[in-house]
Amino acid sequence: MKAAVFKKQNEMAVIEVPKPKPGPGEVVLKVHNCGICGSDLHAVQYGMGLKADTVMGHEFCGEIHDLGEGVSGFKLGDRVTALPFISCGECDRCRADDGMHCERTRGLGLGQLPGGYAEFVMCGAASLLKLPDNVGSREGALVEPLSVGLHGVNRAGLKPGTGVVVMGAGPIGLSATAWARARGATVVVSELAPGRKELALKFGAAAVVNPRVENPARKIAELTGQLPEVVFECIGVKSTLASAIEMVGLRGKVVVLGVCMEPDTIVPLNCILKEIGIEFIVGYNRAEFQETIDALASGKINAKQMITDVIGIEEVPAMFDSLRNPGARAKVMVEFPH
Numbered sequence: 001m002k003a004a005v006f007k008k009q010n011e012m013a014v015i016e017v018p019k020p021k022p023g024p025g026e027v028v029l030k031v032h033n034c035g036i037c038g039s040d041l042h043a044v045q046y047g048m049g050l051k052a053d054t055v056m057g058h059e060f061c062g063e064i065h066d067l068g069e070g071v072s073g074f075k076l077g078d079r080v081t082a083l084p085f086i087s088c089g090e091c092d093r094c095r096a097d098d099g100m101h102c103e104r105t106r107g108l109g110l111g112q113l114p115g116g117y118a119e120f121v122m123c124g125a126a127s128l129l130k131l132p133d134n135v136g137s138r139e140g141a142l143v144e145p146l147s148v149g150l151h152g153v154n155r156a157g158l159k160p161g162t163g164v165v166v167m168g169a170g171p172i173g174l175s176a177t178a179w180a181r182a183r184g185a186t187v188v189v190s191e192l193a194p195g196r197k198e199l200a201l202k203f204g205a206a207a208v209v210n211p212r213v214e215n216p217a218r219k220i221a222e223l224t225g226q227l228p229e230v231v232f233e234c235i236g237v238k239s240t241l242a243s244a245i246e247m248v249g250l251r252g253k254v255v256v257l258g259v260c261m262e263p264d265t266i267v268p269l270n271c272i273l274k275e276i277g278i279e280f281i282v283g284y285n286r287a288e289f290q291e292t293i294d295a296l297a298s299g300k301i302n303a304k305q306m307i308t309d310v311i312g313i314e315e316v317p318a319m320f321d322s323l324r325n326p327g328a329r330a331k332v333m334v335e336f337p338h
Helices: 038-046 144-157 171-182 194-202 216-225 240-247 268-274 286-298 314-320
Strands: 002-008 010-017 026-035 059-067 079-082 120-124 129-130 163-167 188-189 207-209 229-232 255-256 277-280 307-311 331-335
Touching: 002 207, 002 314, 010 079, 010 194, 010 314, 026 079, 026 229, 038 314, 129 286, 129 331, 144 171, 144 229, 144 255, 144 277, 144 286, 163 171, 163 216, 163 240, 171 188, 171 194, 171 229, 188 216, 216 240, 229 240, 240 255, 240 268, 307 314
Parallel strands: 163 188, 163 229, 188 207, 229 255, 255 277, 307 331
Antiparallel strands: 002 010, 026 059, 026 120, 026 331, 059 079, 079 129
16 A cells, blocks of 8 residues: 655655554554644654654544454444554553553554554554544544644633633644634734734634734733733744743743754743743543544534645655745645545
8 A cells, every 4th residue: 555654854755565454452444534743744854763664644534444353333434533542541541531641552653653644544443433424534634633722722721711822823723723712712823924814813813913023912912901821832943932931921821732843942030930830732632532523513613724735645745845834834634535
């Protein structure tokens, strides 16, 4: 089968790899869609210890193609999305719906297990969630990034009326914006790329500002009467954490969703004087995946507008090169015939 793989730092390729076979408790999905994530771009840029020919991709959905021994509750042809990891299912963390932090967790698409940039992918049956008929496969592949935003909003403890700044209008920033708005927050999005302004407004931003022209914290103060109570850092480059700390108000909270791969510097005194909290976020849990699916099915969140590009598997290497400067692009979706 065809798969898009990591070859070496700053290089992806499309090659033929063996089709997976499910073991006990496993399923093989025929992939419908798989989104390109910023973490994938970072992994290719920095290497992150990936071996050559690693099949990448962890934001996917598809239909069940093959069932391993002992799998129940699913049948061939079911459309599903999946938590992109296989955990033990038995430890305290797994029982608490925190399988991402299980000591035996194996992740899909970032080196441990093959991911969804392929015609077929193997998953653990316990990681699957069924998709309703009214949630399309492109939306199904958005469940993962949307759940990251939900996890961040949950950790922030947002209440109706909370003043929020979201730094960045990429897919994670848009996800955080949508969920913050769903919680009743007032959201200002800080974004340099003019082409992303309309997207951020569609996802619920009250205003979108260019931080080189206007201070996002002052804008939220105009709207709510005070500096932001929460700042979501969704950019993940050097210096953005310090900017988030500078913006947030007294006893506010900075929630870090962006993945910075370089050493960074902050001034702790700036945090101390304002008595702020900083939350670093990774991932999600099964309940958040299900809440996201329910929100897509009910129309509470309209995520399809996040998708700016749909490409075939052969186009993945060139798209990775293009996404070093994403411009107005948001979510790029790799689509397979289905």
